Amino acid sequence: MSNRYLALIEKIFETHFRKGSSRFEFERDELVDIANKLEIPVPKNLGDIIYSLRYRTAMPAVVLKNQPSGMEWIIEGAGRAKYAFVLVKLNRIVPRENLLTIAIPDATPEIIRAYKLDDEQALLAIVRYNRLLDTFLSLTTYSIQNHLRTTVKGVGQIEIDELYFGIDTRGCHYVIPVQAKGGNDQISVVQTKQDIAWCDQRYPGMRCRAISAQFMSDDRVAMFELSVQGDMVKVVEERHYKLVPAASLDAAAVRNYSD
Numbered sequence: 001m002s003n004r005y006l007a008l009i010e011k012i013f014e015t016h017f018r019k020g021s022s023r024f025e026f027e028r029d030e031l032v033d034i035a036n037k038l039e040i041p042v043p044k045n046l047g048d049i050i051y052s053l054r055y056r057t058a059m060p061a062v063v064l065k066n067q068p069s070g071m072e073w074i075i076e077g078a079g080r081a082k083y084a085f086v087l088v089k090l091n092r093i094v095p096r097e098n099l100l101t102i103a104i105p106d107a108t109p110e111i112i113r114a115y116k117l118d119d120e121q122a123l124l125a126i127v128r129y130n131r132l133l134d135t136f137l138s139l140t141t142y143s144i145q146n147h148l149r150t151t152v153k154g155v156g157q158i159e160i161d162e163l164y165f166g167i168d169t170r171g172c173h174y175v176i177p178v179q180a181k182g183g184n185d186q187i188s189v190v191q192t193k194q195d196i197a198w199c200d201q202r203y204p205g206m207r208c209r210a211i212s213a214q215f216m217s218d219d220r221v222a223m224f225e226l227s228v229q230g231d232m233v234k235v236v237e238e239r240h241y242k243l244v245p246a247a248s249l250d251a252a253a254v255r256n257y258s259d
Contacts, residue, residue, distance in 0.1 A: 008035060026082070028083065073086070076190055093187040093235065095222035100240065101241070104132070105249065106130065108130060120180045120182055123180040123214075124161060138168070140168075142166070145163050147161065152198045163177055175209075177196070179211070182214070219242060223237075
C-alpha cells in the first residue's frame with residue numbers, strides 16, 4: 001500500500017478524532033485537501049484509499065494506538081461521498097486451517113484456465129462454473145450480475161462482486177450476494193454488512209444469504225455464509241473445497257463425506 005495512502009488516512013483521523021469518540025464522519029473531498037496541504041500527489045482513484053484500508057492492510061499507527069483492547073476502527077460508507085470511522089468489536093473472518101478439505105471434480109472450462117485472470121475474477125469464475133454455491137448452500141442458484149454498482153440508503157455507493165438468486169426444494173427464493181477475495185485481500189465485515197443492507201432494501205421479499213469466498217494455500221477455496229448479529233458479522237457456515245481432476249478423486253473419501 002502506498003505510504004501516501006497511510007499519510008492521508010492518518011491526517012484524516014488526527015483531524016476528526018476526539019478522545020472517547022466511537023464514530024466520526026469525513027468527506028471524500030477532504031482527502032484532496034489534505035494531499036494538497038501535505039504536498040503529495042493526489043491519488044487518481046480516491047476510492048482505492050478506502051478499499052486498501054478495508055481489505056489489504058492495517059490502519060496507520062495513530063489509528064491502532066487509539067483503539068481499545070478487543071476493538072478496532074473500520075471505515076464505513078456514510079452517504080454520498082462520505083465515510084465514517086466506526087469503532088467496533090474485533091471481528092476478523094479468516095479460514096480455519098484445521099477444517100476438512102472437500103474434493104470437487106473440476107468443471108472450470110479450459111479456456112478460462114488458459115487466460116490469466118486477476119484473483120477476484122478467477123475466484124468468481126471458479127465459484128460459478130463449478131456451482132460451488134449450489135453445493136455449499138444446497139440450493140439451485142443463478143448468477144444475475146457481477147460487479148453490481150448500486151447504493152444503500154445512509155451508506156452511499158457500494159459494489160457487490162457477484163449477485164445470485166436461488167431457490168430451495170420448498171420453493172423459497174433467496175438473494176445471494178457474493179464477495180470474493182484473493183491474494184492478500186481479507187474478507188471485509190464492512191462489505192458483508194453493506195451487501196445484506198442492500199438486499200434487505202432491494203429485495204425485502206427474499207431471504208438474504210451473504211457469502212464470502214477466499215483463495216487459500218494449495219489452491220483451496222474457503223466458502224463462508226455470514227450473517228449480522230448485533231453489530232458484528234458472524235460465521236453461519238464454513239467449508240473448504242479443492243478442485244481436482246475427476247480421475248484424482250478418492251472414492252473412500254467421497255463415501256465418507258456422507259457421514
